[in-house]
Structure formats: C-alpha cells, structure tokens
Amino acid sequence: MPPLETARLLIRPFAEGDLPALLGVLEVSGAEAEAATERYVRHGALNAVVLRELEQPPYGDRALVLRETGELIGAAGLVPAYAPFDQLRRIDEQPPRPRPATPHRPEVGLFYHVHPDHRSHGYATEAARALVEFAFGPMQLGHIVATTERDNLASQAVMRHLGMRMHENALDEPAWFQLVGILEAEAV
Numbered sequence: 001m002p003p004l005e006t007a008r009l010l011i012r013p014f015a016e017g018d019l020p021a022l023l024g025v026l027e028v029s030g031a032e033a034e035a036a037t038e039r040y041v042r043h044g045a046l047n048a049v050v051l052r053e054l055e056q057p058p059y060g061d062r063a064l065v066l067r068e069t070g071e072l073i074g075a076a077g078l079v080p081a082y083a084p085f086d087q088l089r090r091i092d093e094q095p096p097r098p099r100p101a102t103p104h105r106p107e108v109g110l111f112y113h114v115h116p117d118h119r120s121h122g123y124a125t126e127a128a129r130a131l132v133e134f135a136f137g138p139m140q141l142g143h144i145v146a147t148t149e150r151d152n153l154a155s156q157a158v159m160r161h162l163g164m165r166m167h168e169n170a171l172d173e174p175a176w177f178q179l180v181g182i183l184e185a186e187a188v
Helices: 019-025 030-053 123-136 153-162
Strands: 009-012 060-066 072-083 088-090 105-114 143-148 165-169 179-184
Touching: 009 123, 019 030, 019 072, 060 105, 072 123, 072 143, 105 123, 123 143, 123 153, 143 153, 153 165, 153 179
Parallel strands: 105 143
Antiparallel strands: 009 060, 060 072, 072 105, 088 165, 143 179, 165 179
C-alpha cells in the first residue's frame, strides 16, 4: 500500500524509530513495552519481506502522522479479521432471530486507534475514509468490516460516519466479538 494523504494526515508504513511513539499511542510501558519491542523487531521486518515476495495484499497497520508537524498520533490499517461473522444479526433486526454458533472465517478489517490526546478531532474518521477508498479502489474489495465493543461509542461513531451497517453478535461468545460494522463497496 502506498502512503495515503488526507487533508491533515499522512498514512504511511511504520518506519524505523516509530516504535517508541507507537507504544505511547497504545499506552504500553514497562515490561510489556520491552516484549512488544522484541516482537516488532523479530517479526515486523520479516513479515513485510514475506508478504512483498508472495505479492500478498497490503495487510497491516500504518502510522497516522500529522502532516503539519510530523507527529505520530495513531495507527490505522487494513488487517485480517478472523471471527464467526455468520452469527451476526443486524442491530435493528426485529424480532431478533437466533443464530447458531458458526465457524470463524477471515474478512478484511478496518483498524484505527488514535492517542487519547488527539481524539475527538475526526482523525480516525479521516484515516478510515482514506483506507476505505484504497480498499474499494486499488484493492478492489467488495466489502470491509470493523469490529468494536458495545461501550466503544467513539469507534461506533466512526463506523456510522463511514456509512457502515451495524451488526451485533447474536451469541455471548466469543466475548470480544460484540459489534461489527460492514460497508459494501457499492454503498460508497
């Protein structure tokens, strides 16, 4: 994926030296930061080379950087989403129909995370729009998903700004799989 530019952001691959800022964005410190650094160094570069050699889609997180200052303020990207998507129901489905537990399957997911100091400025929506345009343009995807928790109202707002249809897990399991936004290419 080439770097993407919006009015205020540069969405680019992570570069050498970004890890300390990224750990700050993700609010990771101490021993957890040391372990994350080791994983990043060990796997990050290797995964990029392997995907490039196999000509695989540009899955992965990207750095969200303010164009004006160059400050890394978040991460966003197109990532593998592996979940029991067939047990979803539209959030407004009346009456809700029961769904059986279903096997997991892969989808292309939209990911965004902005440092708390930079939230409520529309950066996540701006970055997500650029990624959706890339997904439906050069990648030629038919749809894209985004997952979140019921109490993450900010993430749900981004999904709604993008025009995603909201779905919920019809079952209690898995516990982390609560709300899913789905956006079809023809809806954009």
